[in-house]
Amino acid sequence: MLTIEGLKKSYAGNDILKGISIDVNKGDVISIIGPSGSGKTTLLRTMTTLEEADGGHLTFAGVDKDFEKLTGKEVNTIRRNVGFVFQNYNLFNNKTALQNITEGLIVARKVKKSEAEKIALKALERVGLTDRKNHYPSQLSGGQQQRVGIARAIALNPEVIFFDEPTSALDPELVGEVLKVMQDLASSGTTMVVVTHQMSFARDVSNRVIFMADGHIVEQGAPKAIFEKPSEQRTKKFLTDILANV
Amino acid sequence: MSLNTDFMVKVAQTAIQGVPVTLQIVLVALVIAFPIGILFALIRIYRVKGLQRLVQFYVSLVRGTPIIAQILIVYSAFPSLLNMIIGRAAFAINPIYYAYIVFTLNAIATLTEVFRSALQTVDKGQMEAGLMVGMQPRQTFWRIILPQALISALPNIANTTLYLIKNSSLAFIMSVKDITAIAKTEAAFNYNFLEAYLVVWVYYLIICYAAEVVFYLLERYFSKYRRPIKKTSGFNWLPFGIKQPKLERKQS
Numbered sequence: 001m002l003t004i005e006g007l008k009k010s011y012a013g014n015d016i017l018k019g020i021s022i023d024v025n026k027g028d029v030i031s032i033i034g035p036s037g038s039g040k041t042t043l044l045r046t047m048t049t050l051e052e053a054d055g056g057h058l059t060f061a062g063v064d065k066d067f068e069k070l071t072g073k074e075v076n077t078i079r080r081n082v083g084f085v086f087q088n089y090n091l092f093n094n095k096t097a098l099q100n101i102t103e104g105l106i107v108a109r110k111v112k113k114s115e116a117e118k119i120a121l122k123a124l125e126r127v128g129l130t131d132r133k134n135h136y137p138s139q140l141s142g143g144q145q146q147r148v149g150i151a152r153a154i155a156l157n158p159e160v161i162f163f164d165e166p167t168s169a170l171d172p173e174l175v176g177e178v179l180k181v182m183q184d185l186a187s188s189g190t191t192m193v194v195v196t197h198q199m200s201f202a203r204d205v206s207n208r209v210i211f212m213a214d215g216h217i218v219e220q221g222a223p224k225a226i227f228e229k230p231s232e233q234r235t236k237k238f239l240t241d242i243l244a245n246v
Numbered sequence: 247m248s249l250n251t252d253f254m255v256k257v258a259q260t261a262i263q264g265v266p267v268t269l270q271i272v273l274v275a276l277v278i279a280f281p282i283g284i285l286f287a288l289i290r291i292y293r294v295k296g297l298q299r300l301v302q303f304y305v306s307l308v309r310g311t312p313i314i315a316q317i318l319i320v321y322s323a324f325p326s327l328l329n330m331i332i333g334r335a336a337f338a339i340n341p342i343y344y345a346y347i348v349f350t351l352n353a354i355a356t357l358t359e360v361f362r363s364a365l366q367t368v369d370k371g372q373m374e375a376g377l378m379v380g381m382q383p384r385q386t387f388w389r390i391i392l393p394q395a396l397i398s399a400l401p402n403i404a405n406t407t408l409y410l411i412k413n414s415s416l417a418f419i420m421s422v423k424d425i426t427a428i429a430k431t432e433a434a435f436n437y438n439f440l441e442a443y444l445v446v447w448v449y450y451l452i453i454c455y456a457a458e459v460v461f462y463l464l465e466r467y468f469s470k471y472r473r474p475i476k477k478t479s480g481f482n483w484l485p486f487g488i489k490q491p492k493l494e495r496k497q498s
Contacts, residue, residue: 050374076380084378090371094393094471104379107389136471156379 001026001191002047002160007056007067009039009046016042018215020056024160024193029186031202031223032195034212035238040195041087043212044162047193048082049075061159080108083153083161088169089145091137097124097148098133101155109156123151127181143174147181154185161185163194199242203227211235250438257432257445264425265449267342271414271424275349276407283357284392290362301358308355313348313413320348321420345417345424349410356406364399365391397468404461408454415450425449 002024009017016039024030032040046053046067053067061081063074070078091100101120105111111119124130127147137145146166153161166182167175179201186192186205196202202209203223210220211232219232230236286301288294308316321344328336368391376386418427426446433442 048378050377076382079377080380082378084375086371086375088371090369090375092372092375092390094390094397096471103389104381107385108380108382138472152379 001060003057003059004047005057007043007046008054009042009051010054016215017046017053020212020215020217022047022210022217024191026159026191027189028208029190029192029206030194030208030210031206032193032210032212033197033199033202033238034218038212039215040212041164044084044164044193044195048084048162049078050084080156081159083156083158085146085149085153085161085163085166087165089137089142089149091145091148091152093137096134096136097129097140097151100137100148101152104152104156119155120151123155124148126154126184127151128177141174142170143177146170146178150178150181150185154190160191160193163192163196165195165197167196167198197242199227199239211238213238249444250441253436253438254441254445257429257438257442258449260432261425261428261442261445261449264423264428265453267417267422267424268411268414268453271342271345271349271417271422272407272410274346275353275410278346278350279353279357282354283361286354286358287361287365290358291365305355305358308352309359313352314416314419316352317348317416317419320344320351341420341422342417344420345414345422348420349414349417352413353406353410356409357403360399360402360406361395364395364402367398368394397465397472400461400465400468404458404465407457407461411453411457412450415446 003022005021007017007020007022008015020039020043022030032043034040042051045051046056047058049070056067058065058067058070058078061077063070063077065074091097092103095103098117098120101123102113102116105116105119106113109116121130121133124133127150129144129147129151132140132144132148135144137148140148146169150161150166163182167178170178175198179198182192182194182201183205192206194201194206206223208220209223209226211218211226211230211234213234219226219230219235226235227239230239286305289297289301321341324344324347325336325339328339372390372394373383373386376390377383381389414424415426417424418430421427429442429446433439
């Protein structure tokens with residue numbers, strides 16, 4: 001459904017992504033793990049055109065083109081078919097929880113307001129925040145804000161939702177509520193690509209784990225294989241380091 | 247020394263005719279400078295080639311010269327320029343137009359900087375979130391970024407307004423009949439300068455205080471989304487109150 005090949009990105013002469021290829025199939029829940037600075041977030045941002053890639057090919061939503069040659073129209077098509085959940089939520093601060101969700105529907109999708117509100121309420125219900133619909137982001141806890149962020153993404157009914165470290169900015173006791181929502185999404189068949197440091201999520205919820213380091217994909221496979229029998233030395237070391245701290 | 251109170255009442259009555267003039271200058275300057283200030287701020291933020299330099303130069307020029315010099319230059323340059331174009335009629339123009347020009351040019355420079363800093367306080371994640379729900383950059387700017395920026399700009403816009411109100415008193419140099427000019431004329435007739443100036447003082451105090459209240463209410467109304475659950479510090483309703491308003495805390 002979504003394929004990228006040889007994705008490259010560099011900042012000021014530093015190669016962050018050195019040719020990444022990923023295949024995302026419908027219903028996949030892919031966890032991307034790896035040490036910080038390995039390019040996980042950059043990968044997500046370039047895949048979704050939030051940042052311009054320096055090279056690579058994309059096949060998605062009827063677009064089949066090199067990243068550098070994407071037209072504005074094609075960029076719009078791509079954005080229209082992905083959802084994005086940010087690390088620091090990025091809810092619209094001047095909009096209520098409900099308006100945060102309806103905004104994209106009304107402005108970008110031209111959905112009627114009453115219809116949009118119906119969709120938004122349904123999305124809020126899925127993340128268990130119907131009673132907070134008229135709250136502004138500043139009046140919500142981090143966990144609640146992130147759940148609104150997820151509701152905002154699912155309300156647009158995208159082909160695939162990208163999660164950029166959705167729980168990293170949260171207090172530890174709030175991580176659970178967000179992970180639970182994500183788990184529900186995964187089990188309902190939503191296609192998800194998740195950059196995460198939550199090894200439990202990667203191991204128990206995703207059907208594929210990608211281990212990245214230094215702008216490369218070092219290893220990928222079923223979570224069981226990666227966590228129990230990693231074939232690469234780097235993966236082994238990363239997992240021992242990170243699991244030692246849990 | 248005693249104050250001639252009868253005279254003060256008389257000056258107060260005549261000088262009140264200058265209040266609308268003062269307010270007019272301030273409002274015209276603000277209304278014209280507002281959109282231009284936003285535009286200039288955007289030019290500076292996005293470093294629009296060519297124009298950015300011009301805007302920067304303009305802002306430095308206005309900020310780097312005393313307003314009195316600007317008034318003198320505009321008031322001597324414009325009439326002679328116009329004289330070359332429309333002839334004698336140039337000298338029949340109501341001088342208030344020159345005041346509009348000076349104070350608008352001034353407000354543009356101040357507001358450009360106000361909006362620039364306000365726009366930069368809005369997290370760039372807001373734009374990214376807009377793009378990722380499928381909105382165009384322009385739509386995100388108008389619906390998400392600008393409203394937030396304007397609200398965080400409010401205290402500085404209030405400041406600009408107060409400066410405009412006070413600086414507009416310099417319009418008397420261009421023989422605009424504002425509060426100051428009227429009081430000065432009265433004073434010159436009767437040689438009661440102190441009394442006249444005290445009246446001027448009180449008038450500006452009242453106008454500025456009213457402006458402060460208006461901006462406080464605007465800010466309170468528009469920043470409701472920024473208030474968590476506890477109340478922020480209130481407005482100091484007593485102009486000379488030493489006691490600061492208490493913070494009210496509501497639990498929820």
